[in-house]
Amino acid sequence: MRFTLKNDLSELNRLATELEAFGQAESLSPQTVQQLNLALDELVTNTINYGYEQPGQHSIEVEIERKGDVVEICLCDNAKAFDPFSAKEPDIEADIDDRPIGGLGVFLVRKLMDTCDYRRKGDRNVVQLSKKL
Amino acid sequence: MEVTAQIHETHAVLKLDGRLDAYGSKNLEEAVKGLLNASHQRLIIFDMSGLSYLSSAGIRVLLATYKAQNTVGQKLYLAGLHGYCEQVLNMTGFSGQLPTATDVASVLQTEGIRSPRACEWSEPFAAAASGGTLRHSPWSKDPGEIRVLGHIEDVLYSRVTLDNVHSKRFSETEYSIGLGALGAEPGDYMPLFGEMITIGGAMVWLPTDGHDTPDYLIPKTDTGEVSIRTGFNVSLHGDFNDLFLFESDDKGATLAEIYRDLFAWAKRQRPDFKGGLEVTLRAEMKSVYGSGVLFSTIAENAPKNGEMITHPDNFAKWFEIDQKPRYKHVTGLITGVGIDLSSDLSRYDSERLGACFYINPGNKGATDQMLHNHGVFFKSQPFPKEPGNLHDEIQQVIDEGEFVDMRHLLDDCVVQRALIGVSAIQQFVADPEGRPVKG
Numbered sequence: 001m002r003f004t005l006k007n008d009l010s011e012l013n014r015l016a017t018e019l020e021a022f023g024q025a026e027s028l029s030p031q032t033v034q035q036l037n038l039a040l041d042e043l044v045t046n047t048i049n050y051g052y053e054q055p056g057q058h059s060i061e062v063e064i065e066r067k068g069d070v071v072e073i074c075l076c077d078n079a080k081a082f083d084p085f086s087a088k089e090p091d092i093e094a095d096i097d098d099r100p101i102g103g104l105g106v107f108l109v110r111k112l113m114d115t116c117d118y119r120r121k122g123d124r125n126v127v128q129l130s131k132k133l
Numbered sequence: 134m135e136v137t138a139q140i141h142e143t144h145a146v147l148k149l150d151g152r153l154d155a156y157g158s159k160n161l162e163e164a165v166k167g168l169l170n171a172s173h174q175r176l177i178i179f180d181m182s183g184l185s186y187l188s189s190a191g192i193r194v195l196l197a198t199y200k201a202q203n204t205v206g207q208k209l210y211l212a213g214l215h216g217y218c219e220q221v222l223n224m225t226g227f228s229g230q231l232p233t234a235t236d237v238a239s240v241l242q243t244e245g246i247r248s249p250r251a252c253e254w255s256e257p258f259a260a261a262a263s264g265g266t267l268r269h270s271p272w273s274k275d276p277g278e279i280r281v282l283g284h285i286e287d288v289l290y291s292r293v294t295l296d297n298v299h300s301k302r303f304s305e306t307e308y309s310i311g312l313g314a315l316g317a318e319p320g321d322y323m324p325l326f327g328e329m330i331t332i333g334g335a336m337v338w339l340p341t342d343g344h345d346t347p348d349y350l351i352p353k354t355d356t357g358e359v360s361i362r363t364g365f366n367v368s369l370h371g372d373f374n375d376l377f378l379f380e381s382d383d384k385g386a387t388l389a390e391i392y393r394d395l396f397a398w399a400k401r402q403r404p405d406f407k408g409g410l411e412v413t414l415r416a417e418m419k420s421v422y423g424s425g426v427l428f429s430t431i432a433e434n435a436p437k438n439g440e441m442i443t444h445p446d447n448f449a450k451w452f453e454i455d456q457k458p459r460y461k462h463v464t465g466l467i468t469g470v471g472i473d474l475s476s477d478l479s480r481y482d483s484e485r486l487g488a489c490f491y492i493n494p495g496n497k498g499a500t501d502q503m504l505h506n507h508g509v510f511f512k513s514q515p516f517p518k519e520p521g522n523l524h525d526e527i528q529q530v531i532d533e534g535e536f537v538d539m540r541h542l543l544d545d546c547v548v549q550r551a552l553i554g555v556s557a558i559q560q561f562v563a564d565p566e567g568r569p570v571k572g
Contacts (some may be wrong), residue, residue, distance in 0.1 A: 031217070034186070045190055049155070108188075108189055
């Protein structure tokens with residue numbers, strides 16, 4: 001299944017609706033759907049909030065497919081080049097008063113997915129994720 | 134995501150429903166900003182029982198709120214966190230670090246804001262005047278004090294001017310009656326002054342604009358800093374000393390009869406009784422008789438004959454007096470003050486005492502006591518099965534009841550059943566919290 005999101009945070013609601021439909025079609029558990037949703041949400045939110053130097057409308061393409069017991073996702077956008085998986089992992093053991101606000105999103109994506117890959121293809125960021133069911 | 138705020142003096146509950154993602158967290162950020170910018174800081178509780186989704190953007194707001202609260206020495210609690218959202222918080226390592234609780238009620242108990250105080254009800258005893266039965270439970274040792282702003286005479290002579298109008302904030306614990314209005318400019322509120330009550334965090338008043346339609350305000354969605362304009366206000370300071378559970382047969386009993394029984398009880402049982410009681414009821418009303426001023430009692434409206442508005446020549450024009458019940462079988466929240474005229478009232482400051490009472494020609498023939506009560510009415514709500522904390526019972530009616538009306542009450546309103554809070558008034562004092570609107 002394939003769909004396109006605009007660079008507006010209100011699109012997160014549509015992301016959730018699309019993924020629910022996908023989960024239903026592929027008979028995934030609600031928990032899996034929520035996990036896929038969270039991982040995609042975190043990446044899409046980063047792109048919308050920090051990815052675009054030019055204002056105006058941009059689109060983010062999402063492709064999601066079930067292959068046997070694996071769900072494969074491809075996320076594609078024309079935002080500025082950024083490898084989300086290059087960032088240092090936050091220290092989640094640290095005391096709450098010392099923890100910076102932020103840096104958690106990509107950490108969650110890594111926790112929820114089995115593989116996370118990034119590549120720059122021309123003027124596009126391509127993120128590939130997979131999750132074993 | 135929907136954020137519903139309930140703002141109290143000591144704490145604020147933000148109920149979060151739906152999805153707390155980067156989009157939903159904007160709503161929450163706004164609500165929190167409003168709280169943090171208020172004139173005083175309070176405990177914040179996020180009620181997350183209705184939350185179905187949480188992302189790192191949401192956690193960011195939780196953490197930012199926690200830190201902001203910390204810097205002002207206040208706390209943030211996450212209440213009712215469950216299922217998926219709890220797992221997300223676990224994954225990020227925050228679950229052990231942000232204070233959590235199973236629900237809002239348990240936070241209020243932990244923090245000592247709402248005590249789970251149970252009543253210790255006595256066996257029912259017969260109440261002579263009302264013909265019903267009463268059960269008693271002790272409640273608080275807080276000495277009751279009546280705080281008075283303005284003077285009833287200024288109302289009775291219709292001579293309220295900007296010089297004696299005050300602004301007054303109110304909180305959920307405020308029980309007060311008087312003459313009031315809402316509005317920013319004198320031109321908005323002066324011509325509309327009407328009967329007013331504040332109870333359970335709601336302010337209800339009857340603007341004298343000729344429409345006879347009350348204005349019902351629960352300032353829960355702002356920061357609880359609404360100012361009432363008032364030319365005359367009487368409020369209870371302190372908690373109830375005693376709780377009573379009043380029950381009667383079909384016939385019911387009048388407010389006057391119930392007060393009589395309460396005076397009789399206080400004379401026997403309370404050595405600190407000086408003749409005055411503050412009485413608040415959550416009542417099942419058999420019938421409501423109201424009376425109210427029809428015009429704002431400002432100097433411009435003063436009767437031409439120079440007499441009081443209760444004078445026989447002015448009365449019919451100024452007052453509406455119910456001859457028939459205005460409502461039957463409604464739930465009432467009533468608060469007021471009463472004095473027993475057979476007691477030695479010289480122990481009170483006579484001027485302040487005199488500022489609270491007047492002879493309403495609509496009340497016929499009572500020579501043993503004087504009462505002044507206002508009430509707000511709702512479509513009949515089920516009476517609590519195990520009546521307990523009156524403050525909470527009142528809050529529940531405010532939260533769930535379907536509002537009907539408010540009135541200044543005549544003494545012959547009929548009550549069938551009621552949970553009653555009574556304070557033995559120790560003194561009548563000037564209200565230190567009112568601010569003159571002028572200067």
